[in-house]
Amino acid sequence: MSTRVEKPPAAEIDRPTRLQLYQLMVELRDFEQRAYELFLENLVRGTSHLALGQEAISAGYAVAMRADDYTFCTYRGHGHTLARGASMAAAMAELLGRGNGMLHGKGGSMHLTDVRHGAMGSYAIVGAHLPIAAGAAWSAQVRKSGQVAVCFFGDGTTNIGAFHEALNLAVIWKLPVVFVCENNQYMEYTPIRSVTAVEHPAADRASAYGLEPILVDGNDADVMYERARQTIDMARNGGGPSLVEALTYRHGGHSRADPAKYRPDAEVREWLSRDPVTRYRERLLAAGIGEAEVNEIETRAQQKVDAATEEARNGAPATVDAIERQVWSDGGAAWRN
Amino acid sequence: MAELTFREAIAAGIAQEMERDPMVYFIGEDVGAAGGVFKATVGLFERFGPDRVRDTPISEQAIIGAAMGAAMTGLRPIAEIMFSDFLATCWDMIANQVAKTRYMTDGQVSIPLVIRTANGGGTRFGAQHSQSLENWAMAVPGLKVVAPSTPADAKGLLAAAIRDPDPVIFFEQKSLYGVKGEVPDGEHVERLGEAKVRRDGKDCTIVALAAMVPKAMQAAEQLAADGIQATVVDVRSLVPLDTRTILREVVKTGRLFTVEENPRLCGWGAELASIVADECFDDLDGPIVRITTPHVPLPAADILEDAAMPSVERITRTVRGSMR
Ligand SMILES: Cc1ncc(C[n+]2csc(CCOP(=O)(O)OP(=O)(O)O)c2C)c(N)n1
Ligand SMILES: [Mg+2]
Numbered sequence: 001m002s003t004r005v006e007k008p009p010a011a012e013i014d015r016p017t018r019l020q021l022y023q024l025m026v027e028l029r030d031f032e033q034r035a036y037e038l039f040l041e042n043l044v045r046g047t048s049h050l051a052l053g054q055e056a057i058s059a060g061y062a063v064a065m066r067a068d069d070y071t072f073c074t075y076r077g078h079g080h081t082l083a084r085g086a087s088m089a090a091a092m093a094e095l096l097g098r099g100n101g102m103l104h105g106k107g108g109s110m111h112l113t114d115v116r117h118g119a120m121g122s123y124a125i126v127g128a129h130l131p132i133a134a135g136a137a138w139s140a141q142v143r144k145s146g147q148v149a150v151c152f153f154g155d156g157t158t159n160i161g162a163f164h165e166a167l168n169l170a171v172i173w174k175l176p177v178v179f180v181c182e183n184n185q186y187m188e189y190t191p192i193r194s195v196t197a198v199e200h201p202a203a204d205r206a207s208a209y210g211l212e213p214i215l216v217d218g219n220d221a222d223v224m225y226e227r228a229r230q231t232i233d234m235a236r237n238g239g240g241p242s243l244v245e246a247l248t249y250r251h252g253g254h255s256r257a258d259p260a261k262y263r264p265d266a267e268v269r270e271w272l273s274r275d276p277v278t279r280y281r282e283r284l285l286a287a288g289i290g291e292a293e294v295n296e297i298e299t300r301a302q303q304k305v306d307a308a309t310e311e312a313r314n315g316a317p318a319t320v321d322a323i324e325r326q327v328w329s330d331g332g333a334a335w336r337n
Numbered sequence: 338m339a340e341l342t343f344r345e346a347i348a349a350g351i352a353q354e355m356e357r358d359p360m361v362y363f364i365g366e367d368v369g370a371a372g373g374v375f376k377a378t379v380g381l382f383e384r385f386g387p388d389r390v391r392d393t394p395i396s397e398q399a400i401i402g403a404a405m406g407a408a409m410t411g412l413r414p415i416a417e418i419m420f421s422d423f424l425a426t427c428w429d430m431i432a433n434q435v436a437k438t439r440y441m442t443d444g445q446v447s448i449p450l451v452i453r454t455a456n457g458g459g460t461r462f463g464a465q466h467s468q469s470l471e472n473w474a475m476a477v478p479g480l481k482v483v484a485p486s487t488p489a490d491a492k493g494l495l496a497a498a499i500r501d502p503d504p505v506i507f508f509e510q511k512s513l514y515g516v517k518g519e520v521p522d523g524e525h526v527e528r529l530g531e532a533k534v535r536r537d538g539k540d541c542t543i544v545a546l547a548a549m550v551p552k553a554m555q556a557a558e559q560l561a562a563d564g565i566q567a568t569v570v571d572v573r574s575l576v577p578l579d580t581r582t583i584l585r586e587v588v589k590t591g592r593l594f595t596v597e598e599n600p601r602l603c604g605w606g607a608e609l610a611s612i613v614a615d616e617c618f619d620d621l622d623g624p625i626v627r628i629t630t631p632h633v634p635l636p637a638a639d640i641l642e643d644a645a646m647p648s649v650e651r652i653t654r655t656v657r658g659s660m661r
Contacts, residue, residue, distance in 0.1 A: 019348075039473065070410070107441040115445045120409065125433050131399045132434060135406020135414075142388065143411055162429075165399035172394065326444035327479055329502035335478075336578040337530065 002174075005247065006216045007105065007277075008223050015289070017063060019297065021221045022284060024059040025277050027302040028079040031088060034305050035078065035095055039256050043313075044095045048109040049076040053219075055253035056276035057182050061150055065233055069121045070140075070149040074131040075110035076182075076250075077122030077137065080152055086114035088308035098315030105318025106326075111304075120149075127162035134170045137177035137235075148235040149177045150228075156187035158201040167171060167209045176235035181245045182218060189262050204247035211243050218246025220274040222283075238267040252254025292304040344377040344514040346488035347453075347603040350495035351378060351415060353524060355385050358413060361499060364391045364400060365417025365453075374419055375455055375514055379563075389650060395620060399424055399454065401430035408450040409438075420466050421456040421508060424473065435504045436479030450504045451495070456484070457548055458596050458646055459512035464634035467642070469598035472605055475575045482575040483529060484508040484530075486516035486550035490573060492540070493527030501529060522617060530577035540565030541592035541660060544583055544609060546572045549596040549647060553584040556652035565660055575605050580612055587613055592624035594656055596647050601632040626659050628652055 013021075032050045042283055046141055053056065054076075062111055065071070073080035086102065094101030095109050101202060102112055112126040120136060123129035133151035140147035158181060158297030170177050181202035185192055198204035202211040214231075217223050224246065231242040249271035253260035260268075327333040355361045363381060365373070369392040372379035382390040393400050404416035406638035418424055426433060431452065438446050458467040461522060472540060474482045483498055483505055485491045485499050491509070498505035536557050537552060548569045557567040572578070587593045593613050595606030606627040613625060628647045636642055 104443045107442045109439045111443045130432050131402020132406040135403035136410045139407040139410040139412045162398045165396035169399040335576050336580045
């Protein structure tokens with residue numbers, strides 16, 4: 001296959017944008033790290049899927065999006081939801097099953113949603129949200145609202161039917177939607193290459209839908225930001241959908257129960273050396289941004305996560321009146337008179 | 338009053354709502370210029386144009402997913418799944434996404450969506466194009482489930498489903514498409530969650546849904562000739578379920594028979610039997626009896642299909658036998 005990974009953009013990204021990208025990545029990193037610690041304390045029940053190592057993708061896109069654009073993401077969606085401006089305390093409280101959680105305890109880690117910020121949901125059946133994102137884009141198109149839907153999913157998702165159905169529909173209807181495949185090399189425990197007909201699970205399929213193959217370094221926030229701008233602009237201006245494959249790696253296991261022993265040490269070391277956060281820090285310093293300013297961003301992020309943790313921990317447990325609430329639009333759950 | 342076929346009444350219901358609300362869009366396979374494979378949407382494409390009446394690829398997940406995404410963001414889509422058997426290909430979209438998202442987000446998201454689908458047997462199409470599976474939908478919290486039995490209800494209940502703020506699975510019984518009936522002129526909207534007493538009798542209550550309603554009515558006529566006066570209740574909407582009307586009629590007559598086109602296990606009549614046993618056991622004068630298709634996929638040959646589905650003859654015989 002001739003698909004090649006893109007080089008970082010030559011064009012300069014302005015300084016405030018770069019600081020914003022870094023700040024967002026550090027916040028997402030610290031949030032996920034804290035979520036992991038709270039899991040070790042047995043405060044996070046159920047499961048959680050961390051996006052440690054994949055921050056450049058959520059940050060790059062979120063910074064490029066308009067406030068009223070739509071994000072659709074997966075169970076590995078803490079970062080994507082927070083990146084749109086959702087409350088960190090509400091997210092943390094949801095992980096802890098508290099009444100002050102983002103969904104009042106009814107969704108949990110895999111379903112973070114904040115519609116007011118355009119975070120249209122985290123979907124936990126692989127592939128399901130691709131057609132749904134296409135539908136939101138269809139609605140934006142016919143309402144002529146200028147909104148764009150951005151839909152994030154994993155490499156494993158490219159082998160389910162909904163992926164292909166959504167791409168075909170998006171192309172024939174020329175929908176303002178950007179499909180972003182976060183290729184972190186693995187499904188749960190199986191390497192994607194061992195179960196996929198092509199080397200690049202998304203990019204190598206693009207041509208089947210008449211789309212340009214796009215393969216980018218998902219651990220480079222500048223690359224992601226530039227690609228985000230280009231694909232979002234194209235969608236907003238009536239140019240139709242894109243399919244972006246961003247190469248990345250999750251630093252931990254698939255979910256909280258997974259020590260990720262199936263990954264070769266050398267592979268892990270290689271990818272850790274390309275950590276999107278430390279790499280971007282070095283790039284900022286090399287670009288002449290002072291260490292004090294960078295440190296300041298990091299300190300503030302820590303404080304923000306500390307405050308969110310505190311607020312979440314102090315929240316009362318979810319209340320049982322929530323059980324029979326909001327099945328229907330009348331707020332209730334009645335199925336008979 | 339105008340006399341319309343059931344299929345014309347469907348098109349009239351959609352047209353009425355598309356006229357009224359510019360946010361109503363209609364998508365599905367072959368629904369545009371072709372007017373639907375059952376010709377239940379003829380004329381809509383010409384009247385409302387290719388943007389609002391849109392043909393889709395054979396992508397059931399994309400049809401329902403796209404309709405859901407649009408419903409979450411301001412449209413009121415109607416999505417057609419050609420045969421209800423095909424709901425199995427997009428059941429994740431319906432049962433996990435459409436049905437659960439409002440609940441999981443504690444009300445952040447509304448999904449005003451109608452999924453129309455041609456349901457049931459009587460057409461000799463064989464097991465993959467004939468099942469009556471409203472009980473699948475009824476088993477999923479978060480879905481409203483409606484199945485009309487007359488042209489008037491086809492229009493009025495469909496209009497109500499389109500205006501409803503929640504997802505509705507709207508079952509159109511294939512065997513009813515050609516049936517004619519009076520439909521009120523002008524705007525016609527019914528209410529979801531109201532059963533209708535179609536016939537009054539003092540001896541027993543027969544509760545039926547969709548295509549089983551006319552059969553129950555015919556059976557009641559034959560029973561009357563034998564001196565058994567049957568009430569016939571048309572359920573119309575399984576969720577929400579009008580238990581008040583049904584319980585009232587069962588209390589009046591002391592007997593309950595259900596007539597269900599669905600295969601036996603977990604049919605809606607089983608839920609009804611449980612409710613009646615719970616709430617008016619002492620008013621019953623005899624056992625609750627369910628008349629259903631046996632627990633088999635539907636066979637194709639006319640003689641087999643007819644014998645498998647509840648018939649007027651079987652309803653009459655069963656009721657008569659049990660009332661003796
Ligand atoms: C339809 C479906 N099949 C299987 C699963 C179980 N499952 C959850 S996550 C996952 C791996 C998905 O891999 P990928 O798309 O690469 O996303 P990643 O977890 O790597 O972000 C699987 C198999 C599921 N949730 N949905
Ligand atoms: Mg993966």
